[in-house]
Amino acid sequence: MNMPKCSLLAFAFVILPSNLLAVSAQKSTDDLVQCLTNRTDNFTGLIRVIHTPQDPTYTPIYDLLFQELRFMTNSTPKPQVIVTPLIESHIQATIYCSKKHGFQIRIRSGGHDFEGSSYISEVPFVVLDLFRLNSINIDVGTAAAWVQSGATLGQLYYAISQKSRTLAFPAGYWSTVGVGGHLAGGGYGALLRKYGLAADNVIDALIIDVNGAILDRSSMGEDLFWAIRGGGHGNFGVIVSWKVKLVAVPEIVTVFKVNRTLEQGATKLVHKWQYVAPSMHEDLTMTLRISSVDTPQFPGRTMLIGFESLFLGGADRLLMLMNRRFPELGLTREDCMEMSWIESVLVLGDVFPNGSSPAILLDRAAAPKQYTKQKADYVEEPISVEGLEGIWKVFSEIEAEAGGMNWTPYGGRMSEIPESEIAYPHRAGNIFLIYEAVYWDGEKIGPVSPRHVRWVRNLHRYLTPFVSKNPRFAYANYRDYDLGVNNKGTTENQSVSWGIKYFKSNFNRLVQVKTKVDPDNFFKNEQSIPPSNVTTF
Numbered sequence: 001m002n003m004p005k006c007s008l009l010a011f012a013f014v015i016l017p018s019n020l021l022a023v024s025a026q027k028s029t030d031d032l033v034q035c036l037t038n039r040t041d042n043f044t045g046l047i048r049v050i051h052t053p054q055d056p057t058y059t060p061i062y063d064l065l066f067q068e069l070r071f072m073t074n075s076t077p078k079p080q081v082i083v084t085p086l087i088e089s090h091i092q093a094t095i096y097c098s099k100k101h102g103f104q105i106r107i108r109s110g111g112h113d114f115e116g117s118s119y120i121s122e123v124p125f126v127v128l129d130l131f132r133l134n135s136i137n138i139d140v141g142t143a144a145a146w147v148q149s150g151a152t153l154g155q156l157y158y159a160i161s162q163k164s165r166t167l168a169f170p171a172g173y174w175s176t177v178g179v180g181g182h183l184a185g186g187g188y189g190a191l192l193r194k195y196g197l198a199a200d201n202v203i204d205a206l207i208i209d210v211n212g213a214i215l216d217r218s219s220m221g222e223d224l225f226w227a228i229r230g231g232g233h234g235n236f237g238v239i240v241s242w243k244v245k246l247v248a249v250p251e252i253v254t255v256f257k258v259n260r261t262l263e264q265g266a267t268k269l270v271h272k273w274q275y276v277a278p279s280m281h282e283d284l285t286m287t288l289r290i291s292s293v294d295t296p297q298f299p300g301r302t303m304l305i306g307f308e309s310l311f312l313g314g315a316d317r318l319l320m321l322m323n324r325r326f327p328e329l330g331l332t333r334e335d336c337m338e339m340s341w342i343e344s345v346l347v348l349g350d351v352f353p354n355g356s357s358p359a360i361l362l363d364r365a366a367a368p369k370q371y372t373k374q375k376a377d378y379v380e381e382p383i384s385v386e387g388l389e390g391i392w393k394v395f396s397e398i399e400a401e402a403g404g405m406n407w408t409p410y411g412g413r414m415s416e417i418p419e420s421e422i423a424y425p426h427r428a429g430n431i432f433l434i435y436e437a438v439y440w441d442g443e444k445i446g447p448v449s450p451r452h453v454r455w456v457r458n459l460h461r462y463l464t465p466f467v468s469k470n471p472r473f474a475y476a477n478y479r480d481y482d483l484g485v486n487n488k489g490t491t492e493n494q495s496v497s498w499g500i501k502y503f504k505s506n507f508n509r510l511v512q513v514k515t516k517v518d519p520d521n522f523f524k525n526e527q528s529i530p531p532s533n534v535t536t537f
């Protein structure tokens with residue numbers, strides 16, 4: 001077919017701009033790589049620091065910490081460059097070159113980011129992957145440790161256990177979670193009722209700011225130090241390392257994991273748990289794991305409620321407490337497992353084979369990667385029996401076969417720390433935190449399953465009358481774009497839709513800190529703290 005000359009000319013003008021844009025984008029990337037190369041040693045020994053899509057190291061490193069598989073698709077935007085720093089100057093160079101050539105930085109330490117904001121962006125970006133900055137130095141004498149942001153919780157737990165049987169750190173259950181993001185957003189686990197959050201136990205930090213300065217607590221000032229503890233990751237700079245306070249645990253702790261179905265009276269047990277678990281002695285944290293299952297004893301689907309506990313003491317004392325406060329559970333001596341704290345980490349993590357050595361905590365790939373969608377809620381008043389039965393009804397839907405909830409009780413130390421002590425605000429007034437999740441087989445269904453995502457949103461919607469309200473609060477480490485995102489033109493007022501839900505009134509102070517330390521909003525993502533009156537994203 002002969003095309004008229006005028007049509008050919010018009011066609012040429014249509015495609016020319018996109019070609020020019022591609023050439024311009026490649027030139028910007030080349031300029032960025034050249035800048036990084038000039039300012040760093042690209043190889044330290046045999047370890048490459050700068051990784052481009054043309055390098056054989058690029059894809060393995062990008063995929064290594066890609067925990068949320070629903071984002072692992074061909075259409076997911078990839079970084080123009082991945083930098084895996086080994087020393088602080090590599091980070092300083094990345095900040096300088098990214099600013100100079102107009103690239104965003106996304107900071108990744110463990111990859112457990114529910115919306116992928118630490119390694120995905122719709123604009124040209126660099127992933128600063130900290131996994132090689134993972135050194136841990138334990139000082140038993142002062143009960144403190146310096147830990148770099150690229151270390152995992154499992155690596156930290158293991159390092160502590162090699163130095164002491166009576167020291168621990170109050171952080172999360174999953175060993176492959178990165179220290180950097182976990183502490184930046186708060187971080188809770190089995191010791192929260194005794195010692196609070198991971199972020200409550202940070203006593204110093206090293207951060208590289210937007211100007212490339214390396215600051216500790218003294219030089220960064222108390223406002224910024226306040227903000228980085230619980231104010232979310234990727235907001236104020238690159239936190240290289242944290243000094244954390246280690247906490248005392250007995251040589252022997254006790255764990256129990258007891259399951260009950262509806263046919264065994266689980267509804268009444270869950271109702272009673274809401275009154276008991278938050279008011280128990282602070283040495284006891286008793287969580288619930290809620291799911292629907294088929295069981296041999298009770299054919300057909302039923303609810304399975306797992307009562308799981310860490311108690312800082314022996315089984316005899318635990319049984320005395322449980323028999324006095326929660327005899328309905330029927331806990332027996334046979335249910336109780338006495339062990340060391342590090343062994344309890346393995347048992348409560350729920351991802352390791354029975355009998356695993358604590359050394360498995362060093363494995364960054366130990367936890368399974370999954371296709372998931374998650375949400376969170378805070379509960380201030382006990383949910384009625386009728387309300388619980390409504391939850392069970394939601395779990396009767398077929399998508400709930402791979403759905404579940406974890407309920408973590410508050411009280412104890414969590415009720416004693418003021419909301420304004422650090423940036424994380426959710427304290428007294430909450431009786432427990434709900435984690436809501438759904439999973440699916442991505443190999444069969446695809447990376448995104450609309451019906452499964454719809455199910456967890458329906459569960460979240462059903463819970464509306466029973467959780468915090470006006471506004472409905474959420475947890476910054478369980479990032480959820482359903483709450484709202486930053487777009488071009490986002491200002492402080494526009495980001496309130498999600499900011500107040502994560503940070504309550506602390507959001508206003510976070511904005512003030514951001515305005516002071518990063519006024520041009522260089523460190524940003526879809527739910528980052530904006531400075532006042534900044535109108536670019």
